[in-house]
Amino acid sequence: MHAPGDNEQALLKNDIHIQATYRLTEALVASEKKMRRRIELLSEIVFETDWEGRLTFLNQVWYAALGWELNGSLGSLLASFAISEDQPILQRALGFAGDTCGRPEVRFQRRDGGIVSMELSVAALEEGGAVGTLHDVTQQRAAQAELAKLSLVASFTDNLVVIADRQGRVEWVNDAFIRKTGYSSAEVVGRKPGELLQGPKSDPVTIATIRQLLHEGRSFQCEILNYTKSREKYWVAVHISPIFDAKGEVERYVSIQTDITELRRTQYDLKAAKEAAESASDAKTQFLATISHEMRTPLNVILGSVELVHAELTPVEFPAYLKRIDDNAETLLRLISDLLDVSKIEAGQFEWERIAFPLRPHISQALASVAERAAAKGLSFQVDIASGLPERIFGDPARLRQIVMNLAENAVKFTDAGFVAVALAEDFALPGQARFRITVTDSGAGISAASLPYVFDRFFQGDGSTTRRKGGAGLGLAIVKCLVDALGGKVEVESTRGSGARFDVLMPLDPDTTIEPAVPSPALASTPQAPRGIRILVAEDHDSNYAILERHLTNNGYSVRRAENGRLAVEFADLDRYDLILMDLEMPEMDGLEATRLIRLHEEQAGRPKSPIIALTAHALMGYREKCLQSGCTGYLAKPVRKDLLLATVAAALAASPEPGLPG
Template identity: 35%
Template sequence: MPQADALKTGPLETYNRRYSQRGLLNRYAEGRGRYFAYRQMTMAGLSALIGLLTFPLVGLVVFFVAFLGDMLDTVYLARSAPIGETARYRHVQVISTITAAIQALSLAFLAWSPSIFMHSEDHLHQAHATPLFTVGILVGAAINATVILPYHVSAGVTRLAIYGLTPLATIAIETVNGTGGGIADVQLFQMAGLGVLYFSVFFFVSFISGRYNRSRKNTLAMALQHKQLAQINAKLQAQQLQAQRLALVAENANDSVFLMDEEGRITWVNEAFTRITGYRYDEAIGKMPGTLLNGNDTDMAVVRALEKGRATGKPFRLEICNRRKDGQLLWLETNQVPMLRDDGTVETIIAVERDVTAAKQYEQQLKDARIAAEEGARVKSEFLATMSHEIRTPMNGVIGMAQMLERTQLDEDQKLYADTILGSARTLLSLINDVLDLSKMDAGEVILSEVDFDLPACFQQTLQLFEPQAQEKGITLELDIAPDVPRMINGDDRRLRQVLLNLVGNAVKFTESGGVRVAVSTSRVGDRLRLRFSVADTGIGIAKEKQDQIFERFSQADAAITRRFGGTGLGLTISRLLCEAMGGEIDVTSDPGKGACFSVHMRMQPATGSGLAEIADSAQHLGRSLDGMRILVAEDNRINRLLVEKYLQDEPVTLEFAMDGAEAMEKTPGFDPDVILMDMSMPVMNGLDATRNIREMDIRQPVIAALTANAFDSDREACLKAGMDDFLSKPINRDDLLAVLRKHSPAQGRRVVV
């Protein structure tokens, strides 16, 4: 057995286990059960004797009572053992004291029974012997109770009290009945005899208790001494084993190990020292490590730290750049431990050094790779921002002009052409948005904008977008919102709509008959809300082996699906990443040919109370008039200027245009605009610089809304930081443009910079 295990199970632990309160009670219970049969044989013999001297039935009754009392006590203790925790110990202690009293009463009944049944005329010649019989049984029982008294004090005291009171009760009854031979005789003889008996029992109890306590103290002292000896022995063995191991390690270690004296001179080196540094044993002895190993690349600050560490007399660790004997660069991780004399001075320094040159080179490679990756991410971000701007700018013209074309009088063919242009442009824009979203998520640039919003309205409005498509295909589109779902919650409703659009769009696209059902529920987890919704369809379904792949980017369940239904395979990837960003997850269950069910969990918050005010404020904005509003459009793209002009041609506003930021800054004081629609990317001066300059002018400050093709959250933050008030992303939707203008109409009040 290992030394540590021996200490855990040594005499002291055995003593604590045996002599603790629970240990003593367990030993008491074990003893009562072990000697139960012997006690029954003794009581059976005594009961048989009583039956012979009185009546057989009396013997049976006496044995039955004594047996029941003893069995009750023994069975309870047997069922309660082993006794563990403190609360259970106290419970068992109280109940076992009561069962001990019952057992003692049943034995007292056995001892007293001759005095009850031998006073008949048939047994008068034997009655004079009953007191001696009773006392004999009670003395034996008292001796037994005294022996087990240390194990269960309350039970032992209870038994002794009952055994001691039984003779007194007998004498008292005989005195009352007049069968005791007179009061004077009772006082002189019986009471004197009981006094001697009680004194003897008391002396015996004191003797047994004292002997028990002495034995317990001796056992404790021996256990403590044994533990101390075991600890000393274990320490000595550990020291010997450690010395042997250190000797083996030092001699055969792959790391360089050498010893130094108090001045820092090498006194011993192992073979690994020679292999790592190139210096032989005889070349190293008596030399200072720095004299051998320091080179031009060695950092002197590290050398000073090493010398300071040795001077403190405490273990230390550091890394140092050295040179091998052949001049090669050598990085060492040195761990030095001083061995002290009794007076605290350093006697020997043990140095263990590991060659970490390869690790340092790998670390440098990782650093270079990280720099290259960061540069690549920066270039990628710049490229995506440029592509976003360059693609969205013409897309703004295509979509905007197609929308304006739809508002004109068209014949059937022309309407078909316009719808096709608009649909294709929106598809292309969706693809651009998916690629940009995925790029932003990969770069960790997704910023959640958590606000109070109307949850049922969010789902209802999103599903309304697919009603024409569902009606055209002849499928149903159902929304089931649980009754306990709150109306207002706090979260990013824009990202929630994006996930819902992807899932419902896929469900409608892949369902030819039947329908699509969206179920919504919420639950509370502490002070948070957990939003759960599922999108189930009766469409083509997904094979089991493909279900793990559909959330991968540019992946669909089958190549034939791409040819038949189209799509990039990015929608589910983006949905999964958005769910994870909102502290949730998305999974799918499906059987081919029977449809699919996508389940989404998202972390939300209870509404803060601001959402209803925002909804009321938005409704108020919708009713505002644009009559008389002066609008300056800073846009370098001619098509975009024309598009804004067409969007607002039926509105009672005054428009002015600027080709770049510098021209916008020049026209602002004279034109006095209420709102400036400011493009971010323009020649001469960009929109951010123009905004900063306008904010420094001593004029009535206009509302400035960003008009940009850049779609990153960082762009939105840059606009707001520069002093802009709102943000419109290209391609611009006419309704979104009008909503922003109404929001900032003069009815809201004009800001003035003082």
């Protein structure tokens, strides 16, 4: 029998035990509720099964993901919710729970008939059964499939293709990208393209725009300068488009880049060419205005002097005005010659020759007229040809004369007081290369630093005030530069404004070591009187031109007959034999070339000796002389024809012809 105190103590202990158990139970319940709340907050399905694989627990994500009611699902086999093909995979995973079974992917049937791919993670329970999670990977797999599809398509294009995640980090690049940039796939995956491809010349405004539009999830296009791995610059036209997931959120970006480096270069070249063309057009407009002035000025003097000769001048005044006509005609002819030279240079039709000629007399004769103009301005004109230069050289005497005269005339034109000096000397700057130097120095106005780089440009004349004061077409120095370059030399200029100018021409020196007697030029020698009875047929449709030719020839003892066109020239040549025929090439009814061919044909058919035929033409481009010779002409004279050259050419042709003056 227990004492009363023992019973009370036992009851107290029992009560304490009950309270402790109650509190523990409450704690367990609270802990379980807390755990369940946490489980409900997960984005994955959490499940528990018994040893048969029947569901004993599911969180609310089950319903959200698959649409099946929780109460209706509990007690059912988990495998029954998988599609039939994947049920064995799920059952094996539950059977091997806790062992190494990986994270298999199982497709589940949604209540609405859709299919959802779930990644399974499972662990065994001690009391039997299993607990695990199902992670929805449907969108991930769809995205991977889309990426694979995009990658397949992109791999066959020459465009550079980059696929990046929503943060802009590269997931994939195609082979074209790898070839162009020099980066391997491993080097770019996980990096942002700008970290590798952009450099100091990439436009920061474009870069900022790209970042802003990526942040906003918008499609856009732009052009940007990028850099390869070796830091070579290239231009791309970029088109970036976002790809959205089922929720409408950006999932990744696809960037298609077209290499437009060559297009950019072409655009730059076209822009430069356009600007150059516009500049050239402006220069030519100014040039044409200047040329118009330069041509009209001597024409005005010529026409005005002719009117005075006709109207009111006394015989005593005739010589002075005729001299003005002659001087201005020479000025006009020189201007036209310069224009033709520029035309021939631009067309690549300049004619060159290489003959031996005496250097000193040639230069002295070329500078004689320039010395007269210098004296008229009160300038000291000095010419120094070094004694060490050879007496005769090989080259093109006409072009050398043109170079020296253009430089000297330019110096005289721009020098109002002081001197102009021309010097020729050997140049020994380069061992083993024989050269001579032409130096033209003056004390004139000089050339400004801004104009100095352009003095040899065609149509460039400096400021307009100089052009108005000094005149000229601005072609002389441009022609010098072209001629010197073509002859294998070089020309340089030194000048400062107000301190005169110095032009240096370096030319190859090719001495002629043979000794030949000096022979006067036929054009400069005294014109011999023709033997009486020499008959010349002049085919010329222009009355004034014929009148001048007829006067020059008859004054020198020749008998002249005129044919007003090519048809008459052929007819007259058939009826009678002429010792020489002067054939204008541009005539009505039949031109000179056709007439020459017919005359040669008729001479051959009749067995007659060939009469010399000298072509008269205003054509000055290369190739026309050859056309004349191919048609049967024996000589060629370019208009305007000077008297001395005309008579010398006629005399030379007659001398080479058998038995002039005898009837055929």
